[in-house]
Amino acid sequence: MSPQSNGSEPRSPLTLALFGPPGSGKGTQAAFLVEQLKIAQVSTGELFRQEVRRGTRLGRQAKEYIDRGELVPDEITMAMFRERLAKSDCAAGVLLDGFPRTAAQAEALAAFLRGLDRQMDRVIYIKVPQDVLVSRLSGRLTCPECGTTYHPELAPPRRAGLCDRDGGRLVQRDDDAAETALRRINVYKEQTASVVDYYRNLGLVAEVDGLGPIEDVRGRTLATVSQSRVG
Ligand code: ADP
Numbered sequence: 001m002s003p004q005s006n007g008s009e010p011r012s013p014l015t016l017a018l019f020g021p022p023g024s025g026k027g028t029q030a031a032f033l034v035e036q037l038k039i040a041q042v043s044t045g046e047l048f049r050q051e052v053r054r055g056t057r058l059g060r061q062a063k064e065y066i067d068r069g070e071l072v073p074d075e076i077t078m079a080m081f082r083e084r085l086a087k088s089d090c091a092a093g094v095l096l097d098g099f100p101r102t103a104a105q106a107e108a109l110a111a112f113l114r115g116l117d118r119q120m121d122r123v124i125y126i127k128v129p130q131d132v133l134v135s136r137l138s139g140r141l142t143c144p145e146c147g148t149t150y151h152p153e154l155a156p157p158r159r160a161g162l163c164d165r166d167g168g169r170l171v172q173r174d175d176d177a178a179e180t181a182l183r184r185i186n187v188y189k190e191q192t193a194s195v196v197d198y199y200r201n202l203g204l205v206a207e208v209d210g211l212g213p214i215e216d217v218r219g220r221t222l223a224t225v226s227q228s229r230v231g
């Protein structure tokens with residue numbers, strides 16, 4: 001049950017968000033959740049990477065920031081997000097992965113959702129200690145086609161170097177290089193950690209221990225969703 005719903009009102013489409021520092025497992029868990037809940041995954045990082053690959057103006061603007069491990073400015077991010085949410089697959093519900101990342105994005109999102117007669121239903125915060133983040137990011141392999149992530153030791157693909165889903169050739173993201181990854185973790189602490197407090201004050205945050213096998217984290221994550229109105 002959503003904290004904002006008494007069960008008798010008509011239900012607006014589900015809106016969930018996954019929070020956690022870079023490497024905490026958001027993308028990994030998002031893939032499971034959207035399959036289970038039949039809602040759309042909206043990953044702003046993945047959207048930016050697609051724009052970079054296509055060589056669009058937005059991609060060129062975003063790349064400067066991504067390469068430095070910094071956040072893309074809020075106006076650019078919000079414009080891209082609004083456009084994504086207008087797509088038909090978002091009508092049934094969305095799981096936000098890596099968004100919002102600043103207080104201004106959280107405020108803009110709240111206003112935007114209000115305009116659509118929607119609201120944030122639950123924020124799932126995946127907690128992982130910093131030393132684990134660094135080792136996960138330094139080994140992360142990503143499929144450039146679909147964004148699925150792997151790790152040679154922690155989450156190996158069935159065939160070395162190839163994506164299980166579409167056979168895409170796995171790559172290391174440039175911004176996963178040690179120095180940039182550390183910068184991103186610091187940017188998370190400086191600009192994004194406080195957004196969790198914003199949602200905590202609204203009574204929306206469920207914390208999940210992100211350590212341990214992916215399947216265990218998956219079970220814990222799903223459990224938090226069934227405590228919300230989808231359960
Ligand atoms: P991770 O999953 O490792 O946290 P993402 O794929 O979510 O990384 O993001 C990669 C990069 O894309 C970020 O370092 C940032 O430059 C940019 N980015 C993604 N989402 C946002 C956002 N909501 N606001 C600003 N920049 C973003």
Ligand code: ADP
Nearest residue numbers: 023024025026027028136140149150151154155
């Ligand atoms: P995020 O989207 O939060 O940046 P990812 O889902 O891409 O994080 O995961 C980061 C790296 O850690 C990937 O290489 C992934 O395969 C691996 N990983 C994800 N969850 C776990 C886990 N529970 N245990 C070990 N490795 C994990």
